Amino acid sequence: MNTPLDELQWKSPEWIQAFGLRTDNVLDYFAESPFFDKTSNNHVIKMQRQFSQMPGAPAAGAPAPNGGEGGNGQYGGGASMLPHQDMGSGQGEFAHVDAARRDVLARYPLYAGLERELSKLRGVEYVLACVREPDFWIVKKQERSDTTHTRVLQDYYIIGANVYQAPTLFNVVQSRLMSTNYHLSQTIKNLHKLTVFQPSQGVQFKSTPSGHAETSMPTGNTVASVPATANTGGVLSMNGAGSTVAGQTASTAQFESNRTRDTITQDLMDKLMITSIKSKPEYIQ
CATH class of the missing domain: 3.10.450.580 (Mediator complex, subunit Med6)
Structure with a gap:
């Protein structure tokens, strides 16, 4: 047998x-x-x-x-x-x-x-x-x-x-350890699929379609719409003149629209670099 x-x-x-x-x-x-x-x-x-x-x-x-x-x-x-x-x-x-x-x-x-x-x-x-x-x-x-x-x-x-x-x-004991190792490996693999790398903020979780919400910010005589996600760390507040805030808001909106793409173009990298030099965003937890 x-x-x-x-x-x-x-x-x-x-x-x-x-x-x-x-x-x-x-x-x-x-x-x-x-x-x-x-x-x-x-x-x-x-x-x-x-x-x-x-x-x-x-x-x-x-x-x-x-x-x-x-x-x-x-x-x-x-x-x-x-x-x-x-x-x-x-x-x-x-x-x-x-x-x-x-x-x-x-x-x-x-x-x-x-x-x-x-x-x-x-x-x-x-x-x-x-x-x-x-x-x-x-x-x-x-x-x-x-x-x-x-x-x-x-x-x-x-x-x-x-x-x-x-x-x-x-x-x-061997069976329990192998089962634990398998489930931990699957969990890490699934978590890796949910993360995305951003040069300005590092690694963070991806935004889901249901997690998007439109947040309006006053910029002088106009109102700019900025997409806000439920899984971000806080609200982005800008200091400075209305024109500066409007420019930063437009750059942020363009970055958010391009974030869902698989690759980051050179043009987007240049705009991110200029935005990071001219502005100093503060994150309110």
Whole structure:
């Protein structure tokens, strides 16, 4: 299989139709998936039970105590019939496991018996870590070094009929960083399209058609119309005689009309230079 396991979704509707999916057989369902390691201790226990009938265990096909079919699954029948202590003393017996798993072991004697068998072996094993019936379970893959010490290798989620492998922390952080970098790059690219360079004012945002407004300024006996934009820093006020203001207003109007062009001509540059030398505009914030 070339698909990485953390990108794989597996389900078996045929298996669920034949046996159903409940907490007492969810590990049987997981064992059919490509996530299951056939060299694990769980598979060793399954093989041992197939060739040795445990004393007191129901015959194959007989109803199991937890509602499953006896002999049907990996842990059906025999595991729940193992001799075990009562639940009160079982809390002390399984004190080394986390609270969620202790709750599972206390509620399901089937998995309490399986835990006792797994504690006798060393190596890779699968345990039911969390139950939220009727459609959510968490299976842990762990490596057992002794009776009470294990190291978690991988988590798996069973949601409805689908089985997923939990991604590693490295993959989660890598995915988030790549997503953040992509959106920042797109934002900078879009902002660059909205800016324009002007020799007199430097880089500023472009004016949109909806942002233009006509502002009238008195210039002696006449009134000159100057386009004003909503995204400029303030209002341009001129000091001096009426003729000077009128001339500057005309130059500003011509500059604003030419601003939408893609290129700045040499003639426009000369007029801008003359305007900047003769006038001293003040920007009121």
